[in-house]
Amino acid sequence: MDSVKLDREIYRTAAPNGITVLSEREPNVRSVALGVWVRTASANEMRPKMGVSHLLEHMVFKGTERRSAQEIALSLESRGGSLDAYTSRDSTAYHARVLDADLPRALDVITDMVRRPLLRDTDLSLERQVVLEEISTVADTPDDEVFDLTYETMWPSHPYGFQILGTKETVSALSADDLKQLHARAYFPGNCVIAAAGNITHEALLKEVEAQGWFDGVAPQPPPPVPPVPAAVRGVTRSFAKDTAQTHIVFATDTIPYADRRKYGLLVISNIFGGGMSSRLFQRIREELGLAYAIYSFTSFYRAVGMAGVYIGTQPGKAEKAVAAINAEFARMASEGLRGAALDDAKQQTLGQLMLSLESPTARMYRLASTAVYGESYRSLDEVLKTVEALTADEVAALAAEFFAPERQTVVSLGPNGGKS
Numbered sequence: 001m002d003s004v005k006l007d008r009e010i011y012r013t014a015a016p017n018g019i020t021v022l023s024e025r026e027p028n029v030r031s032v033a034l035g036v037w038v039r040t041a042s043a044n045e046m047r048p049k050m051g052v053s054h055l056l057e058h059m060v061f062k063g064t065e066r067r068s069a070q071e072i073a074l075s076l077e078s079r080g081g082s083l084d085a086y087t088s089r090d091s092t093a094y095h096a097r098v099l100d101a102d103l104p105r106a107l108d109v110i111t112d113m114v115r116r117p118l119l120r121d122t123d124l125s126l127e128r129q130v131v132l133e134e135i136s137t138v139a140d141t142p143d144d145e146v147f148d149l150t151y152e153t154m155w156p157s158h159p160y161g162f163q164i165l166g167t168k169e170t171v172s173a174l175s176a177d178d179l180k181q182l183h184a185r186a187y188f189p190g191n192c193v194i195a196a197a198g199n200i201t202h203e204a205l206l207k208e209v210e211a212q213g214w215f216d217g218v219a220p221q222p223p224p225p226v227p228p229v230p231a232a233v234r235g236v237t238r239s240f241a242k243d244t245a246q247t248h249i250v251f252a253t254d255t256i257p258y259a260d261r262r263k264y265g266l267l268v269i270s271n272i273f274g275g276g277m278s279s280r281l282f283q284r285i286r287e288e289l290g291l292a293y294a295i296y297s298f299t300s301f302y303r304a305v306g307m308a309g310v311y312i313g314t315q316p317g318k319a320e321k322a323v324a325a326i327n328a329e330f331a332r333m334a335s336e337g338l339r340g341a342a343l344d345d346a347k348q349q350t351l352g353q354l355m356l357s358l359e360s361p362t363a364r365m366y367r368l369a370s371t372a373v374y375g376e377s378y379r380s381l382d383e384v385l386k387t388v389e390a391l392t393a394d395e396v397a398a399l400a401a402e403f404f405a406p407e408r409q410t411v412v413s414l415g416p417n418g419g420k421s
Helices: 052-062 069-077 100-115 121-139 142-154 168-173 176-186 202-211 263-274 280-288 316-336 340-356 361-373 381-389 393-403
Strands: 002-007 010-014 020-025 031-038 082-087 092-099 192-198 237-241 247-254 294-301 306-314 410-415
Touching (some): 010 202, 020 202, 020 361, 031 100, 031 361, 052 082, 052 092, 052 100, 052 121, 069 082, 069 100, 082 100, 092 361, 121 142, 121 176, 142 237, 142 306, 142 410, 192 361, 247 316, 263 280, 263 306, 263 393, 306 316, 316 410, 340 381, 340 393
Parallel strands (some): 020 192
Antiparallel strands (some): 031 092, 031 192, 247 306, 247 410, 294 306
């Protein structure tokens, strides 16, 4: 196996069968965060099977060859730990937070779930109803639903535009055979990443990983990659009618993938644009104009593409004025960029967020896993901080001009009268 020391207490091992194992030792805590990432998720789905990755994530909790659903739930909670999972566009993750002494137990439980789920028809009929309720929850949460509509508007023919949960129609049509086929196709060691952070050594982690059979076998044919991503739909306006008290609006455009180092420049711009109470959007739209309670900017980075934009919830009668004011701020950012004290403040805010975001073992585990999941070369925190500090006004201005131009933004609204004033 190929083991590399990436940083003072950070190691990566690549096994011949394709699995990657990463760890970061934090001797001053008494816990370990541990996770297994499957590098297949909604971005790999076909439209008729939309939601199958998320449904499979649910179903592995329903029982394995060795444990019932209740035994899975009790396995770590009875020791004070936690066990959870999520499905994103690029990966499906199973992760735990436990006392350091319980690492072997946590890896045993997660391995059992990921590698040996029963996926029974009788469980599926019940769990399908749970997922359908989850889909209904999104439909009852318009500030979530408007984002699903935004992805669908920007990538109407690509899985990045699909709903991660699927639709009621697609989920209702999924069978246990669909889940078993996805499991056989994607849930093998060479398609997985194991990451851990906390009071553990890399050698001890490798020993437990080997004992669970993760290093066995050879690398099989990898699952199909994410289809090539077409150009996003830009500069259009879509309105969807819903009986809500507010109109929910998202401005969004495609940006850059996770592994692109320009993302740090985008983070800096997004922070000053709408990243908090001191941001331009908050001060202008909420404090000066009183047009919203909730307004913020966002950035999302995926394996093949990224997204940046703004969300606002406002009274239907104020939506038109809010859109005009936000477009004016987009135009200002695109034409002026950030210079002088404004750039210094934005960089300092981003530096603080980056450092504070890594205060827990769980956050450090996520960061390690992301390098492997998204194909990004590992960079130490100090290297990342230096990258942010070194951003020039010209670099930031170029990013602002490219991605914050108001004519580039796709605007999706959800509310009464199709989200129109």
